Amino acid sequence: MKRSRVLGPGIALALAAMALAPQASAEVERGELLSASCFTCHSIDATGNMPGLVGYPRDLMVSQMQAFADGSRPATIMDRHSKGYSAADIELIADYIATLQQ
Amino acid sequence: MTNIKRRNFLKAVGVGGAATVAGFGCAANGSSTASRGAHVIVIGGGSGGATAAKYLKRFSPDLQVTLIEPSATYYTCYGSNWVLGGHATMDEIAQTYDALASRHGVTVVQDSVTEVDPAKRAVMTAGGSTMNYDYLIMSPGIDFRYDAVPGITAADAERIPHAWKAGDQTRILRSQLEAMPDGGVFVMVAPGNPFRCPPGPYERASMVAHYFQQAKPRSKIIILDNKENFSKQGLFMAGWEQHYGDMIEWLPSSRGGQVEEIDAANLTTISDSGLTTVKADVLNYIPPQQAGKIAMQTGLTGDGFWCPVNQQTFESTIHPGIYVIGDSSVAGAMPKSGHSANNQGKIAAAAIVNALAGKDPLSPSTANTCYSLITPDHAISVAAVYALKDDGTLGGVEGAGGVSPADAPASVRQMEAIYTKGWYTGITADIWG
Ligand SMILES: Cc1cc2nc3c(=O)[nH]c(=O)nc-3n(C[C@H](O)[C@H](O)[C@H](O)COP(=O)(O)OP(=O)(O)OC[C@H]3O[C@@H](n4cnc5c(N)ncnc54)[C@H](O)[C@@H]3O)c2cc1C
Numbered sequence: 319m320k321r322s323r324v325l326g327p328g329i330a331l332a333l334a335a336m337a338l339a340p341q342a343s344a345e346v347e348r349g350e351l352l353s354a355s356c357f358t359c360h361s362i363d364a365t366g367n368m369p370g371l372v373g374y375p376r377d378l379m380v381s382q383m384q385a386f387a388d389g390s391r392p393a394t395i396m397d398r399h400s401k402g403y404s405a406a407d408i409e410l411i412a413d414y415i416a417t418l419q420q
Numbered sequence: 421m422t423n424i425k426r427r428n429f430l431k432a433v434g435v436g437g438a439a440t441v442a443g444f445g446c447a448a449n450g451s452s453t454a455s456r457g458a459h460v461i462v463i464g465g466g467s468g469g470a471t472a473a474k475y476l477k478r479f480s481p482d483l484q485v486t487l488i489e490p491s492a493t494y495y496t497c498y499g500s501n502w503v504l505g506g507h508a509t510m511d512e513i514a515q516t517y518d519a520l521a522s523r524h525g526v527t528v529v530q531d532s533v534t535e536v537d538p539a540k541r542a543v544m545t546a547g548g549s550t551m552n553y554d555y556l557i558m559s560p561g562i563d564f565r566y567d568a569v570p571g572i573t574a575a576d577a578e579r580i581p582h583a584w585k586a587g588d589q590t591r592i593l594r595s596q597l598e599a600m601p602d603g604g605v606f607v608m609v610a611p612g613n614p615f616r617c618p619p620g621p622y623e624r625a626s627m628v629a630h631y632f633q634q635a636k637p638r639s640k641i642i643i644l645d646n647k648e649n650f651s652k653q654g655l656f657m658a659g660w661e662q663h664y665g666d667m668i669e670w671l672p673s674s675r676g677g678q679v680e681e682i683d684a685a686n687l688t689t690i691s692d693s694g695l696t697t698v699k700a701d702v703l704n705y706i707p708p709q710q711a712g713k714i715a716m717q718t719g720l721t722g723d724g725f726w727c728p729v730n731q732q733t734f735e736s737t738i739h740p741g742i743y744v745i746g747d748s749s750v751a752g753a754m755p756k757s758g759h760s761a762n763n764q765g766k767i768a769a770a771a772i773v774n775a776l777a778g779k780d781p782l783s784p785s786t787a788n789t790c791y792s793l794i795t796p797d798h799a800i801s802v803a804a805v806y807a808l809k810d811d812g813t814l815g816g817v818e819g820a821g822g823v824s825p826a827d828a829p830a831s832v833r834q835m836e837a838i839y840t841k842g843w844y845t846g847i848t849a850d851i852w853g
Binding site: 344346357358403 | 477481482759762763766767769770773774775776779782783784785786787788790798801803804805806807817819820821822824832835836838839840841842843844845847849850853
């Protein structure tokens with residue numbers, strides 16, 4: 319029989335997870351899901367050359383997204399992305415991203 | 421029965437005993453999922469599957485997440501055209517699963533799923549294990565339809581590579597290009613829609629042209645296309661003329677591009693009922709495609725070639741409890757790309773976490789970006805933002821998205837080339853980092 323190889327989080331971690339026995343009650347809010355799509359390019363590990371977003375100030379995020387959308391801040395691609403979100407969505411993204419910590 | 425299967429599995433995995441029990445115990449012995457976190461299995465550790473596994477744990481750390489993928493190293497298709505162009509190495513497009521396991525707590529099983537039983541919520545693997553799931557995500561990529569054109573079979577791929585899954589196929593095509601004499605002809609047969617990576621064939625032609633220009637400038641590139649137009653066409657063609665003169669010739673289906681047969685022994689394509697034949701020195705046949713084999717086999721494609729899903733959650737409309745993401749899925753206006761698969765992984769992960777919490781699914785709003793290099797310093801892009809439309813499909817948000825401007829100066833093309841590489845680093849960190 320062919321053997322499977324398992325890369326696991328390790329025994330200690332698994333036992334810790336079992337001991338805590340938390341309820342599966344986590345919930346994903348819209349702001350978190352919307353923001354997750356930013357992380358494709360703007361890695362939260364700050365790799366790559368797109369500006370990092372972790373801890374990005376809320377009001378600056380809102381104003382920059384607006385500036386990309388109205389053309390007052392020049393861009394190669396953020397002009398095309400920023401126009402796809404409502405003002406309310408941009409606020410949700412800004413709120414969520416401002417809570418991220420390194 | 422269940423117990424026997426479970427024992428086989430424990431024997432099969434051999435190592436990581438406690439992690440294994442934590443990972444599979446709940447579903448196998450029937451205890452309630454809430455006590456230890458539900459078990460989600462993800463099939464396929466590519467762009468969609470690896471993202472889904474990671475974000476399941478990010479969104480809900482108590483979940484037990486098992487990722488099943490046969491390869492220890494995944495070679496990204498993105499960047500594989502740069503390898504063909506001679507300015508990236510295979511090592512630079514190699515990704516592994518260490519961080520998913522050690523940083524994010526995903527149980528990564530190196531194995532291949534041979535069967536899914538949607539009624540029993542179980543998957544069987546080539547390694548002989550049976551694992552139960554509460555939810556299943558599948559991102560098995562594509563399979564090739566070699567039966568579409570007579571004269572060529574999957575067995576010919578060693579000599580006539582598709583290089584549409586990266587890895588050995590990329591290496592084969594690169595070495596054929598290196599061995600080709602100056603003045604030779606590289607022929608690519610590009611598939612009709614829909615297929616993986618709509619701009620991919622044209623980025624490939626660009627990268628091969630870049631290599632030829634440096635190493636064998638008298639050579640030619642012919643693209644035989646099974647369609648009438650292609651992604652970012654105006655920008656590609658302007659770039660080709662600017663950098664490569666008439667080295668690249670593109671033939672749409674109405675002008676001989678619709679390949680009807682292949683004489684594999686003579687590396688010759690036949691179209692126009694035999695009126696047009698093209699002899700290649702290096703032939704790159706990219707067959708028409710369909711959903712990954714395990715998705716087809718599980719019946720997730722219905723009567724078609726791709727898997728219909730509820731586009732709000734990516735749950736199959738055929739087998740509830742199974743979510744299909746990435747190239748295998750029908751995702752409205754979203755193209756079959758790594759960027760799409762990555763974002764679909766997040767949508768499906770959020771949908772499962774919210775379903776477990778008893779919440780209504782969110783209405784997703786998501787994005788795609790595809791960068792293509794025409795030279796290492798000249799890139800173009802296409803972007804779109806997608807939202808759920810009234811008819812339940814994901815459509816592009818009007819007024820957003822589009823392609824790079826046609827009249828941009830060289831400095832903008834160069835900036836986009838820098839961002840192309842940044843995109844690669846960013847998305848691979850988001851998926852496997
Ligand atoms: C030349 C080329 C260039 C490209 N460039 C870009 C680009 O610049 N940008 C972009 O966004 N996209 C690009 N793409 C497209 C991108 O590679 C795919 O769209 C993307 O990888 C699809 O993700 P996926 O998860 O659906 O499939 P994949 O990434 O192919 O992953 C599928 C995985 O499932 C595994 N698997 C299959 N069957 C089983 C089974 N039975 N059991 C267990 N595991 C299984 C496979 O081993 C594989 O690892 C390019 C593609 C090509 C060919």
